[in-house]
Amino acid sequence: MADVLKVLMMGGQRTGKTSMLAGLIETMTHGTVKDIVEVKDVTESRPASLKLIKSIESLKWNLLTSYGKTYLIDDSKSGEFEDFMLQFSVPGTESKMNILFSDVSGEYYDMGRQHDAEVREKVREYDVFLIAIDTPNLMEAVNSSNKLCNEAINNSYNHVNDIHTFLTELDDKEGSDAKLVIFVPLKCEKWAKEGNIGNVVQRVKTVYAPTLQALSKYNNVEVDILPVQTVGNIxxxxxxxxxxxxxxxxxxxxxxxxxxxxxxxxxxxxxxxxxxxxxxxxxxxxxxxxxxxxxxxxxxxxxxIGKKYEPKHCDQLAYYILQFYLAKVLFAKDVEQLKEKKNKWKWGKRIAIATSCVFGLAGVAVTYFTSKYLEKKFGTITLEQMLSLTKKLQDGGYIKQNLDGIETVKESKLHAINEIQV
Incomplete structure (x- = not known):
């Protein structure tokens, strides 16, 4: 599966990772974006695929039958890795690419070091990381009127320290292999509707401060916070x-x-x-x-509080992932062009500056992945098609930035090379 874009989903049990993927599919399938890019579940594992279908069906059923009721949501657990394969395609063409979403079971963090090696290996080889956060526990830990929840419970439930430890295995190869890390507070409906989504973002920054600081030390890692309303009306x-x-x-x-x-x-x-x-x-x-x-x-x-299934911002995860990987391919192309120009003496000094800016390693030769190698993960979607669909998403206002709590905490250096006038 070397030629597939890989996304690792990390977080505690019952945080809503499956519902997050279900919302991504539902939003993109039934929204106006379907004219730009289509998505469907092509997961090979029948149980995993059925889990996505069941998630959507049960959420819709609860909305219709439990209006006005206060109840507990599904608490099903999984004790193993689950792989979900989503296929993205260009409407009206045969062009398509697959993205693998691997769910690290929340139970793995509670099993001592039994699965450490397996998780660490995936962290080293994956491109994108979604850190799912249970927002109720995140926020109730600082609710002075709630004596049942505290920072220790939130940290343990959301596995804050475990995730920090595993992310130390992340390897951007000194800047040549850019990575994307998105912190995703889930079940944010209450705070979003009250206009307090900014408080959720600030809590993420506070609770995950050591992890954010560690990630900021990497040469080429983008870090975003992207709050998600998993259902919309629950x-x-x-x-x-x-x-x-x-x-x-x-x-x-x-x-x-x-x-x-x-x-x-x-x-x-x-x-x-x-x-x-x-x-x-x-x-x-x-x-x-x-x-x-x-x-x-x-x-x-x-x-x-409503009967309609209206997840919000689940689709942003897909847009951010596609946009990031496109930038990664373009970055590799720019590096290749700079290397070609390096053969001419008049460019020598400027190339040295560019290399220093991009990699933060002046005078050091850095191995990077060629654009042709990276483009393989686009499947049969051409670079031109990916540029076109991404531009349509941007021009149509589908990709949200600095809105509804969505925030880029740390930019990668994927665009730095384009800012240099050579």
């Missing part, structure tokens, strides 16, 4: 202690004890008056974040 409501209820001695259901301990709200949103002859409560053991840890993550409850 918003975070509150956190409650993770409990389970045994009914009639045999049926267990996740729940929350509410209204001054007079009622129980079950995971599907139904509410009953507490009857201690029928309801027996206990702490939900599945809420323990890590084995042998006393930290228990509270349950995040969500409320449906």
């Amino acid at each position: 918003i975070f409501q509150e956190q409650a202690k993770a409990m389970s209820c045994v009914l009639n001695g045999k049926i267990q259901r996740r729940c929350a004890i509410i209204n001054k301990k007079t009622q129980v709200r079950f995971e599907d949103g139904t509410i009953e008056n507490i009857d201690l002859t029928k309801h027996k409560f206990q702490e939900d053991n599945n809420a323990v974040i890590r084995e042998h840890s006393a930290l228990m993550v509270p349950n995040s409850w969500f409320t449906t």
Whole structure:
């Protein structure tokens, strides 16, 4: 799979990575952008492909049937890597390229060093990294009225330190192999609708400050923050202690004890008056974040405020990835042209300056990937077609910059060479 653009999705369990991909497909498939670039799921693994389909169907069903209800969202877990293959194509042509999205299971971080080597290897070889962040825990950790969540719980649930450690394996080969890292706060609907998305971005900068600082030391790594509204009309409501209820001695259901301990709200949103002859409560053991840890993550409850499935900015992930990789190919072409000019003595001094600017390594010969090698990841889409579709996305205002919390924290040096007048 050497000629496929690879994206590694990292983050805690149940942060919404699958829903993020589902939203990407849904938005691009049914939006006006479908006239510029088409996308479809071509995942070979039937279970993984069905998981995407099920995610979209269940989200739409919840919106239609749970309007006005407060309930728990899906808590399914995965204990293995899952690969999703999305195919992007130029409408009206046979030109297409595949992008591999690999999901690192949140459970891997809780298994000691059992999967360390596997994760580290992928970090070294992948092109793009999506850091999925559970926004409710990120923000509730600094909510003074919430005693159930704190920084320790957020850091552990979102695996802040684990992700920092794994990203130290990232290798941009001294600037010659540019990388893209996008921090993606998910389930941002509440803060976006309240006009507080800037607070989410600031929290990402604060919590991930050591990682952002480490990434800034690389010669050619772009770092973005891209908040995503995963569904659009399901918003975070509150956190409650993770409990389970045994009914009639045999049926267990996740729940929350509410209204001054007079009622129980079950995971599907139904509410009953507490009857201690029928309801027996206990702490939900599945809420323990890590084995042998006393930290228990509270349950995040969500409320449906509309019946339409309206994910927002999931598609931006695709646009940013395509735009980044196009710039990477063009960068390689520019380097090749500069090397050709280097044969002429009058360009020698300027080439030395350009090389220093681009790589930050004056006087050092740096190995880089040729543009022809990199273009293979475009599949059968030509460079001219990729330039055209990217320009259409830009001119049409589809690619958002410095809007709705989307922010480039650190630019790569992919465009630096184009700014030099030779």
